Amino acid sequence: MGQLGSRVGLYDAATVRVSATGTIQVMTGAHSHGQGHETVFAQVVADKLGIAEAAVEIVHGDTSKIPFGMGSYGSRSLAVCGSAMDRALDKIIAKGKKIAAHMLEAAEGDITFENGSFSVTGTDKAKSFGEIAFSAYVPHNYPLETLEPGLEETAFYDPNNFTYPAGAYLCEVEIDPDTGKVTICSFTCADDFGNVMNPMVVEGQVHGGVAQGIGQALVEHTAYDENGQLLTASYMDYAMPRADDLPFYQVDHSCVTPCSHNPLGVKGCGEAGAIGSPPAVVNAVIDALHRAGMDHVDHIDMPLTPARVWAAMQA
Amino acid sequence: MYNFEFAKAKTIADAVKALSSGDAQALGGGQTLLPTMKQRLAAPTTLVSLNAIPEMIGVCVNDAGEVCIGGATTHATVAREAAAHYPALAALASHIGDPAVRNRGTIGGSLANNDPSACYPAAALGSGAVIKTNARDIAADDYFLGMFTTALDEGEIITEVRFPVPQKANYQKFVQPASRFALVGVYVAKYAGGVRVAVTGAASDGVFRWAEAEAALSADFAATALDALAVPGNDMIADLHGSADYRAHLVKVMTKRAVAAAA
Incomplete structure (x- = not known):
């Protein structure tokens, strides 16, 4: 990633700690403050190991417990930290195969891991993930020179490229010709985020992003007077978007082009809503004014408050 | 917020008496006064609450057919109880602020404050209402004297507002x-x-x-x-x-x- 201009490795890190009873703690460098990591990261682990999501605990935010990571920003948590988790799980499975080979008296290369079970390829000889975890902490006759007890792995993952989600946003507005007030009638988002781990979480991220973007487009404004005095120092003057400022959204992610360079095939989704919505709203307003014969209006600075839209209509 | 004394008047006479001492300040629903005090822009030594004076609360219709609203009546109560008698006034009250504001804020408090962006002054002036105080009746046309300024004297309390009902x-x-x-x-x-x-x-x-x-x-x-x-x-x-x-x-x-x- 450093070669692409960031000048530092934009890695993230995960430690997967399997307990003797087969429950799992994952310590992540990325932090969840509403994005749903606890749900989605646990899903990734549970899917990969063929165990219940309830057996997975995601630990984040406590710097005395977690590995050093680069954090949650830039729509990167699942693509980067999730990939680090995937790499750490690869190491867990690799070590599990060594333990299984020892227990099943087979060659390590003959062990297959599938659906939570380590088996000798082509036979019905198998050990469950839980049995391997227990054996890792209660080892019997381990060849200690080549097989350490314990089952805990850390991976640092530095992506070799950005992810490239693509989307199209469609906004329909009505403008009150007497007051300049803009009302959003419908809003549709179609995004290709690559593989989607949890559709509901992804849809929620898009909803939140679109709300933020509509706020930026229509109401939010940090204003100063000519002396540098902040005029919008409270919510009496700084307009936050509220539920009744926003429409219901149609969200689609049926087009799936997996990312080609990370192990999960996922792309960033957190910022898409906030990036796609402001230009869609402003273009819709300009288009509506043109359709009403006001061809002279090609640009209005955000936020498109009623007063600004009305003023543009008068010019 | 600075420290202050708190008095809860039970009658109009009690409230008037309590307001006559020092720099006591009448408290209606507190929707403007309390935020102002929290920001330390106002520091009255005593607050005299008008919210527990039964004769200042409620909506009724008098013999002349006017809708009479006690000065300490909340916007929510006006929205509910004036609807049958004066729907436009009730509708105005039902859109002031949000439910929390409407359950605390009072008509007397709003008119006494006379915020240039408040709703009630428009209803009172537009209806030619009479603002009744502990001392006198004031016609709405004589009451509003400019931004945050009214004909009320120091310590004078709005006890009732009488609205003639329009067609x-x-x-x-x-x-x-x-x-x-x-x-x-x-x-x-x-x-x-x-x-x-x-x-x-x-x-x-x-x-x-x-x-x-x-x-x-x-x-x-x-x-x-x-x-x-x-x-x-x-x-x-x-x-x-x-x-x-x-x-x-x-x-x-x-x-x-x-x-x-x-x-």
Whole structure:
């Protein structure tokens, strides 16, 4: 990633700690403050190991417990930290195969891991993930020179490229010709985020992003007077978007082009809503004014408050 | 917030007495006073609550057919209890602030404060209401004296507001996007003797009557009667939410909408 201009490795890190009873703690460098990591990261682990999501605990935010990571920003948590988790799980499975080979008296290369079970390829000889975890902490006759007890792995993952989600946003507005007030009638988002781990979480991220973007487009404004005095120092003057400022959204992610360079095939989704919505709203307003014969209006600075839209209509 | 003493009056006489000492301050619903005190912009030594005086709470209709509202009646109560007698007034009350504000804020508090963007001053002036205090009756036309300024004397309490009920009335509010106070609010009321039009939110001196519109609507109560009129922008508020010209324009738009909704 450093070669692409960031000048530092934009890695993230995960430690997967399997307990003797087969429950799992994952310590992540990325932090969840509403994005749903606890749900989605646990899903990734549970899917990969063929165990219940309830057996997975995601630990984040406590710097005395977690590995050093680069954090949650830039729509990167699942693509980067999730990939680090995937790499750490690869190491867990690799070590599990060594333990299984020892227990099943087979060659390590003959062990297959599938659906939570380590088996000798082509036979019905198998050990469950839980049995391997227990054996890792209660080892019997381990060849200690080549097989350490314990089952805990850390991976640092530095992506070799950005992810490239693509989307199209469609906004329909009505403008009150007497007051300049803009009302959003419908809003549709179609995004290709690559593989989607949890559709509901992804849809929620898009909803939140679109709300933020509509706020930026229509109401939010940090204003100063000519002396540098902040005029919008409270919510009496700084307009936050509220539920009744926003429409219901149609969200689609049926087009799936997996990312080609990370192990999960996922792309960033957190910022898409906030990036796609402001230009869609402003273009819709300009288009509506043109359709009403006001061809002279090609640009209005955000936020498109009623007063600004009305003023543009008068010019 | 600085420390203060708190007195809860049970009668109007008690409240008047408590307010006569030092720099005591009457407390209605506290929707303006308490935030002001929290910001340390006001520091009264004593607050005298008017919210537990039974004779100042409630909505009734007197023998003259006027809707009488106790000064300490909340917006939520007005919205509920005045609906059958004076629907336009109840509708106005039901759109002040949000439910938390409507359950605390009072009509007397709003009129005593006379915020230039408040809704109630438009209803009182637009209805030609009488503001009754512990000392006298004040006609709405004599009551509003400018931004945050009223005819009330020091320590004088609004005990009741009497609204003559019009044949038709409506209030239209165009909200400021952040606070959702009235950027411009217009109250239109048609009485047998003529039409009253009161405008809040727009002018730097607070609520005012639009005389030209009243004359035009008294002759012809239709939105089109206002077509030829225009409000000058000179005395309008100009701020980041709207220029003076925009507010002046909105006064006409909202007046027409109020007439159309009332007719």
